[in-house]
Amino acid sequence: MLKELRAMMHQDIESILYDQAAIQQVTAKLGKQVTADYQGKNPLVICVLKGAVLFMADLVRQIDTHLEMDFMDVSSYGNSTVSSGEVKIVKDVNTQIAGRDVLIVEDIVDTGRTLHYLVDLFKYRQAKSVKICTLLDKPATRVVPVQVDYAGFKVPDAFLVGYGLDYAERYRNLPYIGILKSAVYQLKQ
Ligand SMILES: O=P(O)(O)OC[C@H]1O[C@H](OP(=O)(O)OP(=O)(O)O)[C@H](O)[C@@H]1O
């Protein structure tokens, strides 16, 4: 049953960009960089739900310093492949931000709106520092500027799913990252 569902989801994928091995390799590299930069700092590592949850789980296991974790749920795409332009907080963090070294963990930076909003928010809350670690960076579609401190892969201008990334809440559980066939969403938008 699980295999059949996986095969059905796979039929909607145009091509696989990064398989599990590639994701694991780049995550280990990012973990080493973060480890080196945050020695003795006890960073507050904030996962941006829902897309970044798988990356966060793998990344923190590659970071070799004390750290704290928190989770923020923000959304701007709904069931569309196009940003609504409005970032909505669905769930805020529970931790006091003032004085903390904040590391935001994202699955993808696309228009940059989500991260621009979050960086401003954490600076307003007087974080000591705010940095961004994203698995995927799509620079061609940037609308607002964002300084990405750690990036796994630079990706082309295509709608990606898998390994946490969804279309209409589907495909997050694919173990790889692929380009979604446009036929899947063209009729629905
Ligand atoms: O750079 P941007 O254009 O703002 O896009 C990036 C954001 O879009 C996705 O989240 P989405 O709003 O789809 O919510 P989700 O993580 O719950 O899927 C992704 O997880 C990022 O948070």
Ligand SMILES: Nc1nc2[nH]cnc2c(=O)[nH]1
């Ligand atoms: N699933 C998914 N969500 C996104 N949010 C911003 N860009 C993307 C993308 O390419 N795929």
